[in-house]
Amino acid sequence: MDQQVIIKCLEVIQPIGKFYIGVINYDDLEFISYADVRRLKDEKREVEEYIGIQRPLSPRREKEIGKYVNLIDATFPTSIILAISSKNATYDPEKDELIIERNQNVAKVLDGQHRIAGLNNCDLPGDKFQLNVTIFVDMELEDQAIVFSTINKTHTKVNKSLSYDLFEFATSRSPQRTVHNIARALNQKDGSPFKDKIKILGVAEDNEKETITQATFVEAILRYITKDKMKDRDLYRRGGSPEEYTGNDYEKYFLRPLFLNEEDGKIAQTIWNYFKTIENKWEEAWMKVEPNRILNRSTGFIALNRFLGDIYKNLNKTGQVISLEEYKEIFEKIDLTSEDFTRDNYLPGSGGQSKLYNDLKEKSGI
Numbered sequence: 001m002d003q004q005v006i007i008k009c010l011e012v013i014q015p016i017g018k019f020y021i022g023v024i025n026y027d028d029l030e031f032i033s034y035a036d037v038r039r040l041k042d043e044k045r046e047v048e049e050y051i052g053i054q055r056p057l058s059p060r061r062e063k064e065i066g067k068y069v070n071l072i073d074a075t076f077p078t079s080i081i082l083a084i085s086s087k088n089a090t091y092d093p094e095k096d097e098l099i100i101e102r103n104q105n106v107a108k109v110l111d112g113q114h115r116i117a118g119l120n121n122c123d124l125p126g127d128k129f130q131l132n133v134t135i136f137v138d139m140e141l142e143d144q145a146i147v148f149s150t151i152n153k154t155h156t157k158v159n160k161s162l163s164y165d166l167f168e169f170a171t172s173r174s175p176q177r178t179v180h181n182i183a184r185a186l187n188q189k190d191g192s193p194f195k196d197k198i199k200i201l202g203v204a205e206d207n208e209k210e211t212i213t214q215a216t217f218v219e220a221i222l223r224y225i226t227k228d229k230m231k232d233r234d235l236y237r238r239g240g241s242p243e244e245y246t247g248n249d250y251e252k253y254f255l256r257p258l259f260l261n262e263e264d265g266k267i268a269q270t271i272w273n274y275f276k277t278i279e280n281k282w283e284e285a286w287m288k289v290e291p292n293r294i295l296n297r298s299t300g301f302i303a304l305n306r307f308l309g310d311i312y313k314n315l316n317k318t319g320q321v322i323s324l325e326e327y328k329e330i331f332e333k334i335d336l337t338s339e340d341f342t343r344d345n346y347l348p349g350s351g352g353q354s355k356l357y358n359d360l361k362e363k364s365g366i
Helices: 027-034 034-041 048-053 059-068 113-121 142-155 162-170 175-188 214-222 230-236 250-253 256-260 264-281 283-287 298-316 325-332 349-364
Strands: 004-014 017-025 080-084 088-091 095-102 107-111 130-137
Touching: 004 250, 017 027, 017 107, 017 175, 027 113, 027 130, 059 230, 088 130, 095 230, 095 298, 107 113, 107 142, 130 142, 175 264, 214 298, 250 298, 256 264, 264 325, 298 325, 298 349
Parallel strands: 080 130
Antiparallel strands: 004 017, 004 095, 017 130, 080 107, 088 095
């Protein structure tokens, strides 16, 4: 095994000093930074001790990235940031190469530890998944801390609704794209129970009727289509087809047969019928937007969507469209009125959602 990792680099000069930007195979990077990433599971890093915080490696995040790196369009376009001692790295200006000792304890990760840990699950050879790296040589601990804190202070979380909205530009089929298109259609079509109710991009634009975010709507419907939306999307991108579910999963993901048959219009129709029945029964609570009302907000919507799963199971209608009449027969048994759907009775959040869901089940007899 080679005892050195040689990477092509550009030397960069900034006020903080010199550093190097290069490209490295993921397995080489994983090897030379392994000890530092491994230590994250149990203790603080030196930089984090210096600035008085603790940010241990998240097993959940590592698992998510471990799945992501094997998708057909996996990419990490932003740089992994490393600090290496000059004892372990030498720059050759004539060849524009950085020569790094291939040991397990040479690279301190200032940013990118979850990406490196996730790549432990990558099935590709090292030269098929390369990473751009920013390498500081002999960087003072104080400067490491400044870089670390600046990076993590300025990260902005992407709006979930924006993430789903971008699927409009996708060319391949996916559960996300299907439900995004359904959300758009139901939000725009006259007569729809969701007409102008969905906050596209998650931000209301001076429209007082918008009460449900696009992300809330999409994620609620996806839970009945797929148990792994990224896997399904990846299979379509590779020219394949997602699997059919069997057993308990067949009932749990009752909209999946329609999705696999590309009958997206029928998915939209059954959602339309369900919430149209709710609008007809509790018109005032569904249509009026007031601070104390919860039926047309996330508390009510999530509870109602959860109840939809029980209805499908009760009627044994997996892969079929439930009619307005069938929904109406169920909701006629529920003796709640529009005046009941208030924050006083159903607090915003998971507690209120569960209480409303349980009330719907009990009063319907399902």
